[in-house]
Amino acid sequence: MFQVGKAGVTTRVPPHAYFFVSAIFHYLGPAFAVLLFSSVSVLGVAWFRIASAAVVFALWRRPWRLFVGASWAQRRILLALGIVLALMNACFYLAISHIPLGTVGAIEFLGPIALAALGARTPRNIGALLLAAAGGWLLTEVRFGGDPLGFVFAFANCAFFILYVVLGHRIAQDGGAAGIDRLGAAMLVACLTITPIGISGALPAFSKPVLLLAGIGVGICSSVIPYVSDQLAMARLPRATFALLLSLLPASAAIIGILVLHQIPQLPEFAGILLVAGGVALHKEMETRPSHRTRSTDNRTVESEHLEAASPVHTH
Numbered sequence: 001m002f003q004v005g006k007a008g009v010t011t012r013v014p015p016h017a018y019f020f021v022s023a024i025f026h027y028l029g030p031a032f033a034v035l036l037f038s039s040v041s042v043l044g045v046a047w048f049r050i051a052s053a054a055v056v057f058a059l060w061r062r063p064w065r066l067f068v069g070a071s072w073a074q075r076r077i078l079l080a081l082g083i084v085l086a087l088m089n090a091c092f093y094l095a096i097s098h099i100p101l102g103t104v105g106a107i108e109f110l111g112p113i114a115l116a117a118l119g120a121r122t123p124r125n126i127g128a129l130l131l132a133a134a135g136g137w138l139l140t141e142v143r144f145g146g147d148p149l150g151f152v153f154a155f156a157n158c159a160f161f162i163l164y165v166v167l168g169h170r171i172a173q174d175g176g177a178a179g180i181d182r183l184g185a186a187m188l189v190a191c192l193t194i195t196p197i198g199i200s201g202a203l204p205a206f207s208k209p210v211l212l213l214a215g216i217g218v219g220i221c222s223s224v225i226p227y228v229s230d231q232l233a234m235a236r237l238p239r240a241t242f243a244l245l246l247s248l249l250p251a252s253a254a255i256i257g258i259l260v261l262h263q264i265p266q267l268p269e270f271a272g273i274l275l276v277a278g279g280v281a282l283h284k285e286m287e288t289r290p291s292h293r294t295r296s297t298d299n300r301t302v303e304s305e306h307l308e309a310a311s312p313v314h315t316h
Contacts, residue, residue, distance in 0.1 A: 015236040022229035027105060027253040029222025030096055031260040036218065037097055039211055044201025045218065046093040047194050050086060051202075052219025054191035057184030066185045078182065081167040082189020088160035090194060091153045098150025100263040105253025106135060106276040107154045111162040128282040135275030138268050179231050187223070251277055 033045045040048070057063055067075055095104045110132050171182050205211035254273050257263040265273065 011236075013232075015233045018229040018233035022226040022233065023252045024256075025221050025225045025229070027101060027256040028260070029218050029220075029226075030092070031101060031256045032214070032221065033093060033218045034096055034101070034261055036211070036214055039208075040205050040215065041201030042093050042097045043090060043194075043198040044203075044205065045215065046090045047198030047202045048205070048215030049093075049219040049222050050089055050187065050190050050194050050198075052216040053223035054184075054187045056220060056224050057180075057187050061181050061184045063181050063184030063188060066181060077167060077171055078185050079189055081164070081171060081186040083193050084160050084163045084167060085186055085190035086193035088157055088164060089190070090197070091157040091160060095150050095153035095157055098147045099154060100265070100269070101257040101261060102254030102263065102265055102273055103269060104150075104154045104157070106273045107151075107158055108161055109276055109280050110135075111158040111165075114162075124282060128279040130279075131282060132276050132279030135272040135277075135279065138272030138275065180228060183227055183231075 029049070033049065036045050066078065070078070092104065092108075114129055114132075171179075171186075202215065205215055251273065254265055254270070258265075
């Protein structure tokens with residue numbers, strides 16, 4: 001009875017509303033993290049983000065139960081995803097400590113667009129790749145002379161983002177527990193991975209309650225709220241619609257950077273962000289044909305398989 005009522009509440013909210021909540025918090029959390037860089041080291045903030053999210057998922061979903069009944073192949077994917085999450089978040093924070101948030105947000109989406117273009121070589125996807133590449137060139141041309149190290153971390157984050165998308169889809173197709181539970185299990189692995197390199201930078205905040213609460217807030221805003229919102233949105237939105245909505249994320253990164261961090265994009269940077277956003281909006285994933293078995297199942301089974309196919313697309 002409790003589960004039915006809970007499902008009724010979530011389904012009464014339009015799925016687009018969940019996406020817009022995710023889009024806001026996707027970069028709002030990292031923007032607040034930038035404000036912490038003056039008191040806590042970059043890797044210390046990254047540790048707070050992952051560790052606080054891992055604690056929330058552990059108390060809420062108890063995701064360690066997945067490891068008990070999982071096969072070694074399934075555990076290997078969860079372990080790989082956790083390591084990728086840790087390294088991706090570390091590179092993301094190191095990048096935004098050197099270059100504007102809007103620039104990092106735009107570069108982040110070059111990888112998924114290239115992945116989509118390679119997976120479905122259509123004129124539309126090739127055009128999307130060209131738009132995104134042009135945008136990435138404008139962004140790096142404008143800022144490369146100023147701080148090249150920031151771009152090293154930004155493109156490393158982009159590479160890890162590709163791995164995250166691939167591993168996330170493999171886990172979604174693997175069946176079993178809900179996507180949020182699998183994400184929580186991977187977050188526990190991510191916490192173990194980043195602790196050796198990030199815990200020392202986070203220790204000073206433990207003696208200052210304000211900084212401690214701020215670090216926890218960054219984790220909730222960056223990793224819990226957007227990831228859960230993604231799951232609720234993708235469970236009811238077609239993949240093509242969700243991909244189209246992703247075009248808002250580079251723009252949202254730029255807007256958050258302006259409002260919170262006062263990072264005003266120059267004209268070439270603004271044009272680069274728009275080109276990357278246009279590439280994300282233009283690209284379209286190849287639709288898979290349903291198998292004969294799937295067509296012959298009842299509506300309840302089809303809906304269940306669709307929910308299992310949904311996997312998170314954002315990491316920040």
